[in-house]
Amino acid sequence: MTKIAIFGVGLIGGSLALCYKGKPGFTVVGHSPNPKSVEKLLKRNVVDIATTNMAEAVVDADYIFLCVPVGMLEDYVRQLVELPLKPGCIITDVGSTKASVTESSAKIVKENIYFIGGHPMAGSERHGVEAASSHLFENAFYVLTPAEGTPEAEVDRLTELLRITKAQIVRVGAREHDDIVGAISHLPHIIAVALVNQVRGYNETNPLYQNLAAGGFRDITRIASSEPMIWRDILVNNREVLLRLLKDWHLEIAQFVQLLEAGDGDGIAEHFRLAGEFRSQLPERRKGMITSLFDIYVDIPDHPGIIGQITTLLGNARINLSNIQIIESREDVPGVLRLSFRNQEDADRASALLGQQYAVHV
Numbered sequence: 001m002t003k004i005a006i007f008g009v010g011l012i013g014g015s016l017a018l019c020y021k022g023k024p025g026f027t028v029v030g031h032s033p034n035p036k037s038v039e040k041l042l043k044r045n046v047v048d049i050a051t052t053n054m055a056e057a058v059v060d061a062d063y064i065f066l067c068v069p070v071g072m073l074e075d076y077v078r079q080l081v082e083l084p085l086k087p088g089c090i091i092t093d094v095g096s097t098k099a100s101v102t103e104s105s106a107k108i109v110k111e112n113i114y115f116i117g118g119h120p121m122a123g124s125e126r127h128g129v130e131a132a133s134s135h136l137f138e139n140a141f142y143v144l145t146p147a148e149g150t151p152e153a154e155v156d157r158l159t160e161l162l163r164i165t166k167a168q169i170v171r172v173g174a175r176e177h178d179d180i181v182g183a184i185s186h187l188p189h190i191i192a193v194a195l196v197n198q199v200r201g202y203n204e205t206n207p208l209y210q211n212l213a214a215g216g217f218r219d220i221t222r223i224a225s226s227e228p229m230i231w232r233d234i235l236v237n238n239r240e241v242l243l244r245l246l247k248d249w250h251l252e253i254a255q256f257v258q259l260l261e262a263g264d265g266d267g268i269a270e271h272f273r274l275a276g277e278f279r280s281q282l283p284e285r286r287k288g289m290i291t292s293l294f295d296i297y298v299d300i301p302d303h304p305g306i307i308g309q310i311t312t313l314l315g316n317a318r319i320n321l322s323n324i325q326i327i328e329s330r331e332d333v334p335g336v337l338r339l340s341f342r343n344q345e346d347a348d349r350a351s352a353l354l355g356q357q358y359a360v361h362v
């Protein structure tokens with residue numbers, strides 16, 4: 001039996017738990033310091049065992065996943081290595097920054113215990129176990145940042161385990177990770193929040209701002225609704241990289257100021273052209289980039305016309321579908337359809353409607 005202990009069973013920890021829970025040969029233990037959360041985990045059937053006791057959670061664990069806010073990771077590693085861990089146990093994390101935890105843990109871990117940093121490039125602005133899904137990591141990149149000297153065999157062992165998430169595992173240096181993810185994830189979160197707060201200020205004097213905010217504003221600001229405590233820790237932890245990136249951001253904005261002052265329409269069009277060209281070359285949409293995350297999954301038999309039937313059912317009930325994707329469809333197995341909606345209410349209504357005829361998972 002492979003035992004997986006998860007500390008912090010929220011969006012990411014809960015999604016990992018759901019990937020392994022119920023799979024033959026796996027036992028999943030969830031830890032929370034809060035007895036109410038432990039009760040909730042058991043009630044929602046996300047883990048096999050749940051406990052508030054750290055030592056109990058890690059007894060005989062082969063893998064420990066730390067899925068708590070970034071600011072707590074080092075402290076957790078310090079506490080864990082003082083406990084009687086199973087020899088060969090791999091401790092990994094899912095934090096959105098990698099340099100500090102990878103470097104500090106390399107110094108903390110004891111003989112025959114390994115730390116390998118990890119970061120699934122998938123998530124959403126939602127948080128908590130209620131938002132968890134066993135499909136979250138499908139097709140997403142999952143970055144591993146092993147410190148120098150980590151035995152290859154242990155990295156391979158963790159990579160094998162993570163294959164069950166259906167993510168694509170990649171190895172990146174921890175500092176390189178923080179530079180890149182700073183630019184493509186952390187900086188965009190700052191920009192989204194700053195933009196929303198700018199408009200929030202205008203809206204105080206004229207509520208039409210809020211009322212007229214349409215697709216463009218929504219598209220660029222979805223991530224401004226992310227969990228404040230999670231993002232406080234990420235931004236503070238990666239502050240050196242972010243301060244450098246924000247200087248570059250000022251330069252980008254300054255170019256627009258100049259173009260506007262000069263009334264340089266051609267220059268502005270050229271900025272849009274260059275950006276559009278680069279954006280169109282982004283790899284095929286992966287989970288972490290999908291903008292609408294109110295997803296449901298429907299098991300579908302492989303026969304012609306089935307997708308038409310489902311979209312007709314939704315259309316007749318006036319439920320707006322924002323994206324549809326066939327995840328798997330082979331002759332010998334039923335396919336899975338991912339349906340994405342712009343809000344939770346639509347996803348819930350679709351779930352109830354389609355659940356009358358098909359197996360629906362959320």
Ligand SMILES: NC(=O)c1ccc[n+]([C@@H]2O[C@H](COP(=O)([O-])OP(=O)(O)OC[C@H]3O[C@@H](n4cnc5c(N)ncnc54)[C@H](O)[C@@H]3O)[C@@H](O)[C@H]2O)c1
Binds near residue numbers: 008010032124125127
């Ligand atoms: N949200 C994303 O899109 C995303 C994506 C990839 C990685 N991450 C990383 O995953 C980790 C978890 O984020 P999440 O989005 O799942 O957040 P979440 O809020 O859904 O889950 C956080 C978990 O940590 C627990 N926790 C919070 N404070 C705690 C405390 N003081 N003591 C003990 N437990 C505490 C919460 O109870 C919860 O179970 C973070 O390190 C984050 O950087 C997030």
Ligand SMILES: O=C(O)C(=O)C[C@]1(C(=O)O)C=C[C@@H](O)C=C1
Binds near residue numbers: 290
């Ligand atoms: O899609 C989102 O809502 C996310 O914020 C996911 C996202 C990202 O910025 O891409 C956020 C944080 C993670 O560490 C990884 C992925």
